[in-house]
Amino acid sequence: MKTNWGTAVVLAFIGFITFIMSFVIRMNTEKKYDHQLVTEAYYARELSFQQDMDREQRTHAEGMEPRVEQKAAGIYIYFPEQADMQKITGKVSFYRPSDRAEDFEVPITLTETFLLVPAPQLLPGRWNLEIDWQYGDDRFLTHKKIMY
Incomplete structure (x- = not known):
């Protein structure tokens, strides 16, 4: 046919x-x-974006940016030496871009000059860190991207 x-x-x-x-x-x-979206409250977080940028710029300008180091035991987050460790509060959020189910937060409670996130909590790959902390009345914010 x-x-x-x-x-x-x-x-x-x-x-x-x-x-x-x-x-x-x-x-x-x-x-x-x-x-999936990166965070649950994506649009609500977008509204506070400018405030977060201002906090991050102030953190850098005042030299209060934490130092992040990767070692075999895990990730060490060193806070500025000029700060009294007992007055630092806040949280460190670990975001995994490839899987939201692996995201977690660690409260900042310091007895030393650093915060240790143990290696067993971390899967190999990319992590986005958000260090949101307060020292006295000042709030600081730092974002880091690491490969673990």
Whole structure:
């Protein structure tokens, strides 16, 4: 049987639409293609973005930026030596860009000049650190990206 070009075009459209629809359904139903925002309250955090940038600039300008070092025991976060360690409070948030389920927070309670996050808590790969801390009445913020 001989087909004309109109029938071939219609069959090509039907084949293309079938392919696209199967792709869309597969992407929405399979767990390995789970699409997620970086944080739960993404839009609420976006509203405070300028305040966070100002805090981060002030942290850098005043020389209060914590130093982050990776060692075999884990990640060491050293706070400025001029600060009284007993007056430092806050939290360190670890964000894993590849898997939100691995995100966690560590409260800052210092007895030494550093905070240690043990290696067993950290999977190999990229981590985004957000060090949000307070010293007296001043609040500071630092963002770091590390490969562990």
